[in-house]
Amino acid sequence: MEKQKDQKTSRSRCIVSVCFVLIVIEAVVLGLLWSLNYGGFSLPGMPIAGVNASLAEVASACNNADGGNGSAPQDNEHPLELEVEAPPCICLLRLLPSYDPHGTLSKKDMANCTCPSNVAANASSSPSSPVIGSTMPPSCPPAAPTQRPIEEQWYAKGRSWHMPPRFPRCTMDTCFNYSRCDSGQELLIYAYNLPAQPSQYFANIDKSRYYTDDPDMACLFFVFVDTPGLYRSEIHPRDLPYWHGGLNHVLITFGDKWLNKAPYPESIGYASAMATVMHETLYRPGFDVSIPLPPKRHFPDLRRLGPFERKYLMTFRGLRYLFNDGTLRSSADFRGMHNGADIIVVTSCRHSSHTGIRKENATLDEECRRDEALYDSYKFEDLMNSTFGLAPAGRQPASYRFAEILSAGGVPILIVDNYVRPFETLVQWHRCALQFPSTEIHRIISVIRSMKPEEVERRQRYCIQVYERWFSNEEALLKASIAAQKTRFMGAFPSWEPPLID
C-alpha cells in the first residue's frame, strides 16, 4: 500500500529544460493519422524518424530530472511511456528501447495518438500529404516504483530472465481467506471481464462446473490481465469491485513478457499469479501456478510411434533472435548441434525487428541467409517425427514447442533459465522431460546418446500420459489449470483433491 502511494506522489513530470530533447515524430504521426483516429496499435519496423536524440538519451535525461525520480526504463520491465505533442495531435508512446538499438518501433511498442477527427480524415485521404511534425519536448513518464536492490548472484550475471524476487512474500496461510471457500463442494471461481475477458483455454470457464457468477459464493477470483490496448500503468487491480486487497484473487496472463505488461508487482497485494511465464525467482511455491502455452498444432499420428521408430533423434526448427533476450538460439553452441543427419537444428532470423541490424551487418545477414536456406529445406511436421524435441527459450523461457513436442510423442528437452515448468504440482516432469540451463547446451548430445533405450521408452510413456490427461485440448488445459489451483489447498477441502497421474 505504501509503495502504491509512493508511486503516485512521484508521478512528477521531469523539468522541461532537463528533458528538452527534441523529437520529431513526423513519420510515426503520419503513419498513425493515416491508420486511425486514435487507438493503440503498433507499427512494427517503422522508424521513429528524426529522433535526434536516441531513445536511450531521452530516457537518461528523464531519469536525471527531478533528482532521478523520473523513470527511465532501466530494463525491459519498465518500458518508457512518453507523452509527445505533435500538434494538432497528442501521442502516447510506449517504447521498449532495449528491444531495438536502432530506433525503430517494434511490434511491442505502442503509440496512441489523439487527434481532431478532421485531421485524421485529411491525412487518410492522402497519406503522403505534408509532414505533420513538430519539435516538442517529451513529457517524462511517471517514476517507476522503487525497487530494493538485491545483489545479483554470480552465476546469473549476464543471463536472461534472472530478476530479483519482487512479488510480496505471500503464502496460503498469510494471504488467503479460506472462509470464502466454504460455500461449495467444488472450487468455485468468479471470473471478471476486466481489464480483459477470459481468454485462451479459459474462454469457456463460465460453462464449467467451477464457475459462479455470484461473488459471495466464489473462493477464487480470476482476473485476466492481458490487455494489448492498455499500458500497465492504466491497469489498477485495486479498482476491481471485489478486490479486498487482492485476497483470493488470481491474476492470469499468457503474455510472453508479462512483467512488462501486467500490473506492477507492487500493486498486486494478496493476489496470486497464474502465468505462462513464471520465473523461479518470482514464484511463490504453493501460492502461484505456472500454466503452459497451448500447443498451436497437435500431431496424433506421430504420437503412436515408439521412440525408436522415428526419423530423427533430436530436432528444432524455429525463429532465433539477434539481440537481447532470446539470443540463446543464435548461439554457436545451440546451432552447432545440427549434424544434418539424425540431429536437425535449423533457425531463421526472419523477424520484423531484425531488419535494421541485418542491414548494418553484412556478415550477420549472410549468416542468417545461410541458416534460412537450411531452415527452408526442412518441413516442421517432418521434424516432429523425432525421439527428442528441443524447446529452447525464445524471448522468454516458455515456448509453444514444449506442448507440441508432447503432442507428437516426443521427449522434450528444455533449454531454459529461471523457469517454473507448467503444472509443476500436477506433473512429475523429471519423469518426462530433460532440462538444461543455457550454459550447459554442450552436454545435451552426449546425454541423449548415452541414455538407455528403456529409459527413453519410460519417459515417452509418461510424457504421453501427461499430454493426454492435461494438454490434449482446451478442455483438458482448463481442467488442469483448475486442478493446479486445487493443489494450493493441499486437501484442506477434501472433495477438491485433484486427480494425479500415477
Ligand SMILES: *[C@@H]1O[C@H](CO)[C@@H](O)[C@H](O)[C@H]1NC(C)=O
Ligand atoms: C488512447 O488514448 C485515448 C485518450 O487518452 C484513450 O481514451 C483511449 O482509451 C486510448 N486507447 C488505447 C487503446 O489505449
Ligand SMILES: *[C@@H]1O[C@H](CO)[C@@H](O)[C@H](O)[C@H]1NC(C)=O
Ligand atoms: C536533427 O539533426 C539534424 C542533423 O543533425 C538537423 O539538421 C535537424 O535540424 C535536427 N532537428 C532537430 C529538430 O533538432
Ligand SMILES: *[C@@H]1O[C@H](CO)[C@@H](O)[C@H](O)[C@H]1NC(C)=O
Ligand atoms: C525522489 O523519491 C524519493 C523516494 O520516493 C524521495 O525521498 C525524494 O524526495 C524524491 N526526490 C525528488 C527530487 O522528488
Ligand SMILES: *[C@@H]1O[C@H](CO)[C@@H](O)[C@H](O)[C@H]1NC(C)=O
Ligand atoms: C482538412 O481539409 C479541409 C478541406 O480540405 C480543410 O478545410 C481543413 O483545414 C483541413 N484540416 C486540417 C487540420 O488540415
Ligand SMILES: *[C@@H]1O[C@H](CO)[C@@H](O)[C@H](O)[C@H]1NC(C)=O
Ligand atoms: C474472510 O471471508 C469471510 C467470509 O466472506 C469474511 O466474513 C471475513 O471478514 C474475511 N476475512 C478477511 C480478513 O477478509
Ligand SMILES: *[C@@H]1O[C@H](CO)[C@@H](O)[C@H](O)[C@H]1NC(C)=O
Ligand atoms: C516417421 O519416421 C519413420 C522413420 O523414418 C517413418 O517410417 C514414418 O513413416 C514417419 N511417420 C510419419 C507420420 O511421418
Ligand SMILES: *[C@@H]1O[C@H](CO)[C@@H](O)[C@H](O)[C@H]1NC(C)=O
Ligand atoms: C556482425 O555479426 C557477426 C556475426 O554475428 C558478429 O560476429 C559481429 O560482431 C557483428 N559486427 C558488428 C559490427 O556488430
